[in-house]
Structures are given as C-alpha cells and as structure tokens.
Amino acid sequence: MSGSQVQGLPAGHRSVLYTPYGAFCLQVVNRKGNSMASVLSRRLGKRSLLGARVLGPPGAAPHSEPQAELLEGAAPQPFVASKDASCQEQPKEVLKAPGTSGLQQVAFHPGQKVCVWYGGQECTGLVERHSWAEDKVTVWLLDQKLQICCKAEEVWLAEPQGRIPQVPPPEHGTQAPAYRPVSRNIDVPKRKSDAVEMDEMMAAMVLTSLSCSPVVQSPPGGEANFSASRTACDPWKESGDVSDSGSSTTSGHWSGSSGVSTPSPPHPQASPKYLGDAFGSPQTDNGFETDPDAFLLDEPAPRKRKNSVKVMYKCLWPSCGKVLRSIVGIKRHVKALHLGDTVDSDQFKREEDFYYTEVQLKGEAAAAGGPPADPAPTPSVTSPPLTILPPPPPPKAQSSGPDHPGLESYLPSGALSKSAPGSFWHIQADHAYQALPPFQIPVSPHIYTSISWAAAPSSASSLSPVRSRSLSFSEPQQPPPAVKSHLIVTSPPRAQSTTRKARGEAKKCRKVYGIEHRDQWCTACRWKKACQRFLD
C-alpha cells in the first residue's frame, strides 16, 4: 500500500509521507535516485513524532488547545480539522475573564483594604494603585508581604464580615464552575479540600521564604549569583544546541528553570515563581505541585544552621550589595536609600524585608546561595555570589556575549587552576572510540563545559605536561575567553567545511584482523567509526 501512496503523491510531498511503514516506503523512493531530499526525509521518517504531525490536514492548527480537548472530550473525533472550528470559538468564551461581561467596575483607592485571591486563598491587602488603563490593581498583600498586580475584577473590597465580591464568582460561567482568578489560561483541575489548602499554604510560605528579591535584575549581582550549575550550562548553550536542548529528553529537567528565556535570573527556580505570583497566579499548574516538596526535601533552612556562623545582612538592591551587621541597619539602609521615604510609605512598610538577605560568614554559603557544589576556595569568607566580587577578570570578559558572561571570571580561578589540571587528564574514555586523538581525549562533559576551549585544538600534536599546564586558567598565554568561545563556536563549521577527513594510511582493524575476526577490532572500527587502534 505504501508503494502506491508514494507513487500517487506529487514529488514535493514525498518528504512528508508518513505511514506506519514510513521509513520503508521512503527508502524505496530513495533507491530511485532522489538523493538528498529523500535521504533527509527518510531519516526524518524514522521519527514517529513528525509522522503523527503530518497526518493532519494542512490547514489544521498544529496546537491543540487543552481547553478544547476538554470541551470536546465527550465526543472524540477522528480528525483534528473537524475539531478546529470549535477550537477557535469555544476557548475564547470559556477563557474570557469574568469581569469583562458587563460587570460594574469599582475604583480602588490607594490604601484601600481589599481582598484578592492569592496562593489559593483569600488574602487581604492594601490597594497601592489602580490602573484604569490596564484595569489592573496593584495590591500589597499584608500577610505575604508581597506586592501583586492583578486584574481589577479579581479584587474586591474587604468587608467587615464575609466578602461580597463584585465578581459573582461561581454562577458566571456554566462551563467553569467555581471559577477562581488563578490560572485563567490553563484549565487546571480545581483542587479542593483542606489538605490541598495546606499544600498551597506551604508552597506560599516556601516561596515567600525564598529570596525572591529585586536582585533578579541586577547585572552585577545577577552575574555573581550564577550558581555553578547555571554557569556550567551556559557554555553548552553557547556551543550551539540551545534550541535542541529544550526538546531533548535528557534536558527536560532544565525546562522549568534554565530553559526559560528570562533575562538571567539568578534564582532560576524561584524567580519565575515570583513572577507568577506577582500576577496573581501562584500554584498554577500541576508541574509546580511537586516543587514545594522538592524544596522541602532540600531543606534549605536547616542547612543554614551551622554552629559558628556570623550573620550579616546584605542589601540585595541592584548594584548595591551593602553588607551590614544588624538587621535594623540593613532595613534602615534599604528604606532610606532604595525605597525612599515616600509619602505612602505605610504601604511599603516591611517591604525592605525583601531587599536584604542573610549572609553567613565563617565560610558558609549565604541564604540566597545556590547549591553548595564545592566548598569555597577561601575559608572564612562569605560565598562568592554575595559578597566577593569576582576576581578581576582580564579585560577579555566584556567581549563575550551579553548572555554569556565569561565563565572563568566567575569561577574561583584559584581553585580551578589548582584542581582542574590535576584531574583533567586522568579522565579516560572507556573505549578507544571515544578517545579522540590524544590532545582531545580527556574531556568528560563537565570538564568540557568548564574548560571548553580545550577541545578546540588547532595544531597540538600530542599530550604533554606543558599542554596540560596550559589548560590552567591562570596561564596568561592562553587566548582570552572570547576567543576561546569563538573557537568553540566556529570549530564545528571548520570541521564540516572541509571535506571528509582523508582516509588514513595506516592499516585498520578490518584490514589487520579481517572481517571474520570482527570481534577483535577496536570498538571504533566495529562501530564504523574512525579507527582508534591504528591511528594515522
């Protein structure tokens, strides 16, 4: 059957021909001599996912709204296209905010006490600002000490007893009973019961306790706050596979944190949440439900408790970083210098709590520090992300891309130069196949990311102690990191621009052992890779 389909389709569509035996039928086409495109399509054809997508009619929208799925769930339909019409109409009505249906609007005055849904519960707060243009109300939550911005219809005046929300919540939508302002766009299964309430409260507490501070946007602070993991993953992005990492299965755990394209939040996990909170949709989807547990399992708070730690308080205001010894002092500092003594300072009271963090001396990581991957190189100093400015990087640092700060400058260069070369060359590949030519050998992924330019050798011939020494960051002769990263980026094109590597002169395993003794070949030869046993 597949053959007939192949013949029947116009040539331009052969690449999108998918059947359960897609690979086979495209192979037939390929044998006919349709060289490049057919090869590509055949390889693509092995990916079943693409095949599934093409099955739909060309006009079908590639995305299927979960809302529509739910709405149409009672009547499963075989084709996407027939669902499409409803897909375009229904969600809009369902997702429409309740306040848009002709409800009267109430003007909120600053300082007015209102209620708002936040963290799965009704919270009281003070109106800070009511923007009529956007119909949004900025509310300062008293309990959470948070400032959130939400739509006006999600806010109602606080009444002495019981709330009479201006939005008649449940009876509005027949499709969505018990509507809540949270997660308006995603139809999250409504959770109820007290246990869930507890979870939400816990989550809110954890979120609040995390240091979600304006240092997010701080350029110097943000750079300095890069955790080791984040720093290590950026070179990978830089080396070209940024987009792929999002879809790959192995990096799925990054998608929630570093995969987000936010402009370099120093707390990759906390910051998106904070942003989400700020718009009034905390516990939005199920993906976050496990996070509080994860945080609790990490037990960040108990780990901070060490015996002899000296607690300092560091201002988190962007590009400030002042460290004071007393909490009163830091509060005063924040309030005076950053928050300012505004007239409506009563609304900002205690807001300064968010602009400082505890810093624990005595070699302990501070509260906002990332996972303590390795002990600080210098004892009795606070963690680098908070107080220690990075060692003065050579002027090269700026030349690297804006999103890719020169990573060496944020690594404790002393520690690296001491530790890296020693362990660097001890790493060996198990198989000769993976062992590239000697000067390329010994890069495990981690080492690679840390000293990635080491894998871009141009002319080095053999492994030597001198070469090994030159890998140290403290080596002044090395090219600046911008050049290094440039080498990394450009080296793959270099390898591809030139034609295939000339066939080696040396005898290969196949020739030496013969095809009948294939088991004696080196692994690379068995895998049809470049022979490693008989190097050229």
Place this chain on the structure above:
DNA sequence: GATGCCGGGTG
C-alpha cells in the same frame, strides 16, 4: 567493490 568513517538512530 572494498574500505573508512561521519552522521544519526535506538534503547
């Protein structure tokens, strides 16, 4: 045609 190996797929 045989050989070497690159690029990609699979589990």
Place this chain on the structure above:
DNA sequence: CACCCGGCATC
C-alpha cells in the same frame, strides 16, 4: 552512553 547502521567519500 553504548551500540549499531545508512550512506558517502575514497581507495
């Protein structure tokens, strides 16, 4: 990542 293979370039 180990293993495998299609297919291309070269011999």
